[in-house]
Amino acid sequence: MEKKSILSGIQPSGEGIFTLGNYIGAIRNWGVMQEEYDCAYFIADLHSLTVRQDPQTLKKQSLSAFALLLACGIDPDRSLLFVQSHVRTHAELAWILNCYSQMGELSRMTQFKDKSAQHADNINAGLFTYPALMAADILLYQADLVPVGADQKQHLEFTRDVAVRFNNLYGETFKVPDAYIPKAGAKVMSLQEPTKKMSKSDENKNATVLLLDEPAVIMNKFKRAVTDSEKEVVFREGKDGINNLMTIYGVLTGKTNEEIEAEFAGKGYGDFKAAVGECVAEALRPVREEYARLIADKAYLETKIKEGAQKAEAVSWKTLRKARKRVGLLELPR
Ligand code: ATP
Ligand code: LTN
Numbered sequence: 424m425e426k427k428s429i430l431s432g433i434q435p436s437g438e439g440i441f442t443l444g445n446y447i448g449a450i451r452n453w454g455v456m457q458e459e460y461d462c463a464y465f466i467a468d469l470h471s472l473t474v475r476q477d478p479q480t481l482k483k484q485s486l487s488a489f490a491l492l493l494a495c496g497i498d499p500d501r502s503l504l505f506v507q508s509h510v511r512t513h514a515e516l517a518w519i520l521n522c523y524s525q526m527g528e529l530s531r532m533t534q535f536k537d538k539s540a541q542h543a544d545n546i547n548a549g550l551f552t553y554p555a556l557m558a559a560d561i562l563l564y565q566a567d568l569v570p571v572g573a574d575q576k577q578h579l580e581f582t583r584d585v586a587v588r589f590n591n592l593y594g595e596t597f598k599v600p601d602a603y604i605p606k607a608g609a610k611v612m613s614l615q616e617p618t619k620k621m622s623k624s625d626e627n628k629n630a631t632v633l634l635l636d637e638p639a640v641i642m643n644k645f646k647r648a649v650t651d652s653e654k655e656v657v658f659r660e661g662k663d664g665i666n667n668l669m670t671i672y673g674v675l676t677g678k679t680n681e682e683i684e685a686e687f688a689g690k691g692y693g694d695f696k697a698a699v700g701e702c703v704a705e706a707l708r709p710v711r712e713e714y715a716r717l718i719a720d721k722a723y724l725e726t727k728i729k730e731g732a733q734k735a736e737a738v739s740w741k742t743l744r745k746a747r748k749r750v751g752l753l754e755l756p757r
Contacts, residue, residue: 429460429603430566432507432557435488436471436481437623443632443703444611444621446495446710447674448572452605454496456570463503463564463735464492469513470557473550474542474624487714490724491634494713503738505731507560512739516559517552519746520585523592524555528584532577541624558582562597563739569600573609574620576602593749597742608674614648617663635711638704645700646693656687656695665692672699675706 431453433445441450456462466488471481485506497504507513529535529551539546549556557578561569562585569579579602586597613619615630625631629647636644650664658669658680669683678686687695717724748754 426459426461427567428463428565429456429568429570430463430465430561430564430600431570432465432467432470432560433488433492434467434471435485436468436474436476440484440488440623441491441634442611442621442623443634443671443707444572445623446634446707447608447611447671448605449570450492450495451674452570453492454498457496457498457501460568462497462501463505463566463738464497465504465510465560465731465735466492466506467557467560468506468508470507470553473547473553474538475545486721486724486728487718489728490717491710491714493717493724493727494710495634499727499731503564503731503734504727505735506728509728509732510735510739512563512736512743513556513559516563516739516743516746517556519750520555520558520562520589521552523585523589524552524558524581528581529554532581534574534578554578554581555585558585561600562586563742565598565742566600567598568603570603570605572620573604576604589746589749596745596749608670611671612663612667614644614664614667617649617667632703634707635714636707638708641704641707642697642700645696645703648696650692650696654691656690656692657684665695668695668699672702675702 431449433441433449453462453464466485468481468485489504489506492504493499532554535551535553538550542550558581561582569582571579579600583599586599590596590599611621613621613625613627613630614632615627621631623631629644632641632644645668648664648668650668651662653662656665656669658666669680672678672683673680687698
């Protein structure tokens with residue numbers, strides 16, 4: 424039987440590139456999925472432009488993000504790994520899909536609402552049509568499954584709606600994808616405001632653990648994590664801070680909530696926070712070390728970036744060509 428196909432993307436922007444939330448909710452699973460699925464992963468640099476970026480920083484972080492994905496176990500010889508803006512088909516299909524997206528549905532996207540509130544001085548059209556570009560990313564590769572954190576579910580539903588709408592108008596063109604949301608850790612919360620998701624754009628540096636943070640920095644961030652005024656390490660509604668720490672610890676150690684509760688029975692929050700910090704620092708150690716090795720080997724990175732772009736172009740063009748025909752765009756005579 425043919426393997427199912429998976430596609431996912433991640434933005435290279437934001438302080439320190441990737442967070443522990445990105446890792447637990449997304450990237451950590453990407454490497455594992457290579458065993459079972461045909462995978463395609465990319466750096467969503469075009470999506471990053473929806474928020475103002477410093478050009479030099481964006482460029483540098485895109486290369487770092489590529490190296491970091493390799494360091495997290497994505498094997499470029501097994502999976503398709505590329506930078507979105509190197510593959511022109513994405514922007515082109517996004518334009519076509521924009522013309523099949525309705526203002527009403529785009530206005531309902533919570534990410535658009537959140538980001539417009541965060542960047543009130545720059546509510547640009549790209550931020551609004553972001554989901555159409557994301558739909559293009561996915562539909563170009565005829566992906567079966569799209570692994571994302573819970574915050575992206577709405578964009579996935581939008582992608583499905585657009586695909587179905589297009590197929591109904593013109594006949595089968597796009598595969599209608601399913602979201603693939605991890606059971607545990609789909610939403611890692613801020614260490615400072617545990618009712619908010621951990622985000623790379625958080626102004627409070629202590630709220631977010633970065634993949635390349637040094638162990639001492641990680642320990643310190645967990646030490647300062649906001650919890651509650653009780654003493655017991657138990658997973659219970661209302662204990663957002665502790666629940667979040669238990670989720671992180673559970674995902675990384677494979678322990679259940681009951682096991683964690685038993686392990687820390689009679690111990691205080693201080694001991695628990697130190698244990699979580701240590702476990703995160705240890706889990707990220709190999710990633711940090713492999714990243715340091717890769718980022719020093721620019722020639723290797725450039726070769727893999729070029730190969731990825733060429734393969735992605737070839738795969739995605741097949742779908743774009745079909746979509747262009749369907750809507751009546753004249754083919755370029757050979
Ligand atoms: P920002 O917070 O600035 O919006 P981001 O951290 O969400 O950015 P993205 O590139 O938008 O970064 O997300 C990459 C992947 O990481 C997505 O699959 C997303 O669902 C997942 N993700 C992001 N934050 C978290 C989190 N706190 N917990 C779990 N998964 C997350
Ligand atoms: N919007 C996504 C990043 C992204 C993506 C995609 C994820 C852009 N295109 C295609 C999956 C499939 C986010 O994670 N914020």
